[in-house]
Amino acid sequence: MSSVRYEICEIDPGHYLKVLKCHSDENVQIETVNKNLFIIIPGNPGIIDFYEHFAIDLNRKTNCPVIGISHTGHLYHDSITSWKPKPVISQIMDKIKFIEKHLGDEYKYENVTLIGHSIGCYVIIELLELINHEFKNKIKKSFLFFPTIERMSITPNGKVLLFFSEFLSWLVYFMALVITFFPNMIRKHLIKIGLNNRHGSVNENLLIDGIENIVLKMSNNYSCFRSCFYMGANEMKIVTDLNKKAIEQNLDKLYFYYGSNDKWCPVNFYHEMRKFMSEIEKESADVHLDQLGLDHAFIIFKKQCEIITDLVLINSK
Numbered sequence: 001m002s003s004v005r006y007e008i009c010e011i012d013p014g015h016y017l018k019v020l021k022c023h024s025d026e027n028v029q030i031e032t033v034n035k036n037l038f039i040i041i042p043g044n045p046g047i048i049d050f051y052e053h054f055a056i057d058l059n060r061k062t063n064c065p066v067i068g069i070s071h072t073g074h075l076y077h078d079s080i081t082s083w084k085p086k087p088v089i090s091q092i093m094d095k096i097k098f099i100e101k102h103l104g105d106e107y108k109y110e111n112v113t114l115i116g117h118s119i120g121c122y123v124i125i126e127l128l129e130l131i132n133h134e135f136k137n138k139i140k141k142s143f144l145f146f147p148t149i150e151r152m153s154i155t156p157n158g159k160v161l162l163f164f165s166e167f168l169s170w171l172v173y174f175m176a177l178v179i180t181f182f183p184n185m186i187r188k189h190l191i192k193i194g195l196n197n198r199h200g201s202v203n204e205n206l207l208i209d210g211i212e213n214i215v216l217k218m219s220n221n222y223s224c225f226r227s228c229f230y231m232g233a234n235e236m237k238i239v240t241d242l243n244k245k246a247i248e249q250n251l252d253k254l255y256f257y258y259g260s261n262d263k264w265c266p267v268n269f270y271h272e273m274r275k276f277m278s279e280i281e282k283e284s285a286d287v288h289l290d291q292l293g294l295d296h297a298f299i300i301f302k303k304q305c306e307i308i309t310d311l312v313l314i315n316s317k
Helices: 050-063 090-107 119-130 156-165 168-179 184-196 210-220 222-238 245-247 265-278 302-315
Strands: 004-013 015-023 036-041 066-069 111-117 138-146 254-258 287-289
Touching: 004 050, 004 090, 015 050, 036 050, 036 090, 036 119, 050 066, 050 210, 066 090, 066 168, 090 119, 090 222, 090 245, 111 119, 119 138, 119 245, 138 245, 138 302, 168 222, 210 222, 254 265, 265 287
Parallel strands: 036 066, 036 111, 111 138, 138 254, 254 287
Antiparallel strands: 004 015, 015 066
C-alpha cells in the first residue's frame, strides 16, 4: 500500500517548494525503503499535487520511493499566501539546491532516476550540467516526457502564450477576479468539462481523482496563479536553442518521449532530434515518438499516467 505525504520546504527566505513523498509503508522511513529513488520534476503548472496518482502507480510497480518537487511558488497553503514569482533559471537552481541539501542529508540513495514532464525536461537537462558531480553520478537515468526543451515561442501554444504575455499582469488579475464570482460547485463543474474536452486515442480517459479541487485551489491563490503564468511567459524567452552540448554529454542518461500531436512540441522537433542523433552517430539513442495518442497533459488522466509508469518501468532496467 502506497503512502503519500506532502511537506513545505522554504528554499530561500519567503520562497517555498511543495514536496510529494510516496513510499510503500507509512510506518517505514522513506530513506530505508530502497536505495533506488525516483524524482519527479513537473511541467507548468508545477503543482505537484497533479502528480500524486502517477507517483502512487510508480511506487506500486517499482516498490521504490518517489519524490515530486513542485516549482517554487507553484503551491497553495493556508499559512503561505503571498510571494514573488520566479523565472526558469531560478527554478532550476532551486531544484539543485533542494537535491544537494535535503536529499544529500536525508536519504541514503545510490541510484536516482529523474522524470521530467514538459518544462521539467528542460530543467533536468540544465540541472545535469550544473549539479555537483557527487550527485550527478547518482543519477542513472532521466526520462523526458513531452519535452519542451527548445524554441517554445514558435510552437502553436507558445505563440498564443507569447501574445498574451504582453498583458500578463492584467490578464492574471482579471481571470483571478472573474472566477471568484462563481460558486465553488459551478466552478468545479466547469473545470471538469474543460478538462474532459481534451482528446486522445487512449481508452478510458478518466480524470485523476480530485483534479477539480486542485485546479480550484490553484485559481483561488493569486500568488500561485501568478507564478505559473509568470514562469510560462519566461519560458518563451529562455527556452530557445536546443542545448546540444548538454544532451550529447549526458545522452547515456536520457530517454526522450515526444508526442505525435503536441502543440507545445511539434512532431518535427522529434524528427530534428533524430537527425541530430544521426549527426553525432548515436542512432540507437532513446528518442521515441508516441504511437498511443497520449496527451501532453497525460498527468491529468488515470490511464495515461499508468501507461507512462509502464514505460519508465520497462526502460529503467
